[in-house]
Every structure is written in C-alpha cells, then in structure tokens.
Amino acid sequence: MDFNLTEEQRTLQTMVKEFTKREIEPIADQLDREGRLPDDLIGKFAQIGLLGMTVLRKYGGSEAGDLNCLLAIEQLAYSGTGAWWLVGFNNSIPECISGFGSETIREQVLQSFCDGTAYASVQFTEEATGSEPAMLTTTCVPDGDSYLINGMKRFSTFGARDGYAVTYTKDEEGKCTAFVIEKRGKGYSAPKIWELMGGGGIEAADVYFEDFRVPKQNILGKKGGGMEVLSPWIATEKLQQCAAATGMAQAALDEAIKYLKTRTSKGRPISEMQGVRWMLAEMEAKIEACRWLTYKTGFTKEQGHGNWQTEAAATKVFVMPAAAEVVEMSRRLHGAYGYTREFKIEKLYRAIAGCSVIAVSLEVNKSIVGASLAR
Numbered sequence: 001m002d003f004n005l006t007e008e009q010r011t012l013q014t015m016v017k018e019f020t021k022r023e024i025e026p027i028a029d030q031l032d033r034e035g036r037l038p039d040d041l042i043g044k045f046a047q048i049g050l051l052g053m054t055v056l057r058k059y060g061g062s063e064a065g066d067l068n069c070l071l072a073i074e075q076l077a078y079s080g081t082g083a084w085w086l087v088g089f090n091n092s093i094p095e096c097i098s099g100f101g102s103e104t105i106r107e108q109v110l111q112s113f114c115d116g117t118a119y120a121s122v123q124f125t126e127e128a129t130g131s132e133p134a135m136l137t138t139t140c141v142p143d144g145d146s147y148l149i150n151g152m153k154r155f156s157t158f159g160a161r162d163g164y165a166v167t168y169t170k171d172e173e174g175k176c177t178a179f180v181i182e183k184r185g186k187g188y189s190a191p192k193i194w195e196l197m198g199g200g201g202i203e204a205a206d207v208y209f210e211d212f213r214v215p216k217q218n219i220l221g222k223k224g225g226g227m228e229v230l231s232p233w234i235a236t237e238k239l240q241q242c243a244a245a246t247g248m249a250q251a252a253l254d255e256a257i258k259y260l261k262t263r264t265s266k267g268r269p270i271s272e273m274q275g276v277r278w279m280l281a282e283m284e285a286k287i288e289a290c291r292w293l294t295y296k297t298g299f300t301k302e303q304g305h306g307n308w309q310t311e312a313a314a315t316k317v318f319v320m321p322a323a324a325e326v327v328e329m330s331r332r333l334h335g336a337y338g339y340t341r342e343f344k345i346e347k348l349y350r351a352i353a354g355c356s357v358i359a360v361s362l363e364v365n366k367s368i369v370g371a372s373l374a375r
C-alpha cells in the first residue's frame with residue numbers, strides 16, 4: 001500500500017492549481033453574475049490536457065486516468081466556481097460513450113470532446129423526476145433507420161452548448177434506452193438556462209425534443225439497457241462531486257486560517273485561541289478523510305474493482321455532509337463577515353450546497369449502500 005502521489009500527479013496538481021489561480025479565480029464574480037463560462041475556457045482546458053483524461057489515445061484522449069482527473073477537479077473547485085463541471089463532463093461523458101458506443105459513434109464524437117470543440121452533456125432528469133427512471137416521459141419511437149425523440153429534459157448542464165449529449169428515453173416497449181445525440185438541428189431547443197444559487201458557470205438548461213431524429217446506430221449499449229449505461233456514469237459523477245467538495249472544503253479552511261490570523265480579540269489574533277484551533281483541527285481531519293476516501297474509490301475504479309459503484313455511493317454519503325460542515329465552520333469563524341458577499345467563504349457556502357443534491361441525492365445514495373449491505 002502506497003499513499004504517496006507520484007511525481008507526475010504532484011506536477012499535475014501544481015499545474016491545475018496555478019491555472020485556477022490565473023484563469024478562474026479572477027473571473028469568479030463574473031461567473032456568478034453571468035452564470036456562463038467564457039467561450040474560450042474549453043479550449044484552454046484542452047490545451048493543458050484536462051479533457052478526455054479517461055479516453056483512449058486513439059480517440060484523442062490522454063489515458064491519464066480517473067485518479068488524475070479527480071486531482072484536477074479538486075484543484076479547479078477550489079475556486080468556488082462551477083468551472084470544474086466542464087472538465088468533469090468532458091471526461092465522464094466521452095468515457096461513457098467510449099464504453100457503450102459503436103466504433104462509428106466513437107470515431108464520430110470522441111475526438112471533439114478531447115480537443116475542446118464539443119461540450120458534453122447528459123440528459124436524464126425531467127420535470128417530474130431526477131431519481132426515478134421508471135417515471136421518464138421522453139419517448140423514442142422507431143421510424144425507418146432512425147428514432148424520433150419527443151419530450152423535455154431538465155437541468156441539462158451545457159445542454160444549450162454545441163456538442164453531443166447522452167439522452168435517456170422511454171422506448172416503445174416502455175424500457176429506458178440511451179442515445180448519443182448532437183445538440184443542434186431540427187427538433188432540438190434549449191431556451192432556458194436556470195439561475196442557480198451557486199457554482200457560477202454550470203449552465204443547467206431545459207431542453208425540448210420535437211420529432212428529433214436520431215439514427216438507430218446512436219443507441220448506447222443495448223436497446224432497453226439505458227440503466228446499464230447510466231449507472232457507471234453516475235457513479236463516476238458522484239466521485240467527481242466528492243473531489244470538488246473536497247477542494248471547496250480545503251479552500252474554506254485556508255480562508256478561515258487567513259482570516260483568523262488578521263482578526264484580533266483581546267489584543268491577540270483569534271487564531272491563537274484554543275477553541276478556534278480545535279475547530280481548525282476538526283476541519284483538517286474531515287478534509288483529509290474526504291480526500292483519501294475519494295482518492296481510494298477513484299483508485300478502486302481505475303483498478304476495475306467490481307464493487308466500485310457502491311463504494312462511490314458510500315463515498316458520497318461520507319464526503320458531502322463532512323465537506324459541507326467544514327464550509328459551515330469556516331463561515332462561522334468569519335463571524336458577521338461570513339454573511340457578507342465580501343469574502344470567498346460566501347461563494348463556497350453557496351457552491352457546496354449543490355453537491356449533495358446533484359448526481360443522485362444523498363438519501364438515494366444511502367439507500368444504495370444500505371441495500372447492498374442488507375442484501
């Protein structure tokens with residue numbers, strides 16, 4: 001057992017940390033205000049090798065692996081913005097298409113995710129459900145060599161951007177079938193982008209399909225086997241959320257330390273008080289636990305361990321409340337200023353609130369782990 005990151009991994013961490021400081025932190029307020037990422041950011045991510053890290057080289061990826069991708073996401077999320085989502089999606093979604101798509105589809109779409117010319121999306125959630133596949137109402141109906149898709153999808157991140165999405169539908173037999181679709185053309189529209197509480201730049205869109213035509217060869221996995229496609233993708237997304245929450249918690253601790261060193265009480269910096277130091281110690285311990293549990297599950301996935309998806313659910317069950325508590329402790333340590341918009345902690349507080357509800361709620365993850373244990 002070796003808990004040391006490799007030299008290459010430490011270099012990656014430093015490189016992404018510097019990138020975040022230089023390219024993301026200065027526009028954090030702008031992302032919050034506009035709710036949209038700058039158009040050139042995807043190209044910059046591609047240039048520094050953060051897209052397609054889990055995709056094979058022959059399709060334009062770097063084969064850097066899951067753990068490296070999580071390390072990058074952790075550093076990007078330190079900014080308290082939603083910029084890391086772009087790296088998350090342009091890794092996990094091409095990985096999903098690579099695993100379940102035909103060779104034709106792979107050759108058609110994977111390269112564009114890796115070189116930053118296409119935004120990846122996933123479209124599962126609908127108006128009536130985000131947790132229950134049986135309730136999907138978007139339909140696909142065969143029509144010659146194609147299917148016609150009708151319905152709507154909610155909160156499709158980057159659904160209004162050019163590129164490709166993995167879309168989940170109910171087929172003519174009532175089963176869940178997944179397709180790769182191009183997010184443009186007749187019958188596709190994304191008129192609304194939701195204003196979010198935090199995580200500036202996530203760009204969650206409502207998407208409408210009206211007789212949208214998609215070739216039969218674009219089915220991912222087996223027809224009717226959409227859940228087999230969704231399940232590993234969503235477990236990967238959970239791990240990404242955990243890495244991001246760890247990065248946000250680390251930022252919250254760093255902000256608290258910085259603040260407490262300059263703020264005084266009874267003529268001394270508040271950081272010298274024992275009660276405050278105990279809070280800092282608890283925060284540090286929680287962050288380390290979140291970090292290493294996330295890395296370990298990422299490593300388990302990379303090694304192809306059979307149970308990694310349940311482990312990802314268990315990781316989320318631990319990390320989300322622990323990381324959110326660290327952020328809340330930092331907010332309290334900032335006193336009244338933690339309730340203002342002047343300090344970064346306010347941004348982190350709003351950003352981390354999303355992690356526990358997105359990509360399967362905390363409660364549903366508990367049900368997954370509990371069911372696996374009690375079976």
Ligand SMILES: Cc1cc2nc3c(=O)[nH]c(=O)nc-3n(C[C@H](O)[C@H](O)[C@H](O)COP(=O)(O)OP(=O)(O)OC[C@H]3O[C@@H](n4cnc5c(N)ncnc54)[C@H](O)[C@@H]3O)c2cc1C
Nearest residue numbers: 122123124125129130131155156157204358359360361363
């Ligand atoms: C910023 C953002 C980006 C998103 N991006 C995407 C995206 O790109 N693609 C996409 O498809 N979706 C996306 N989503 C949707 C998100 O993943 C879902 O909203 C999420 O899965 C929760 O679904 P829901 O809101 O319908 O919750 P519901 O299923 O309505 O659940 C509501 C509450 O009931 C609880 N609950 C529900 N079922 C159970 C159960 N069986 N046992 C115990 N408790 C239960 C839940 O824990 C939750 O507390 C995004 C959401 C946001 C906010």
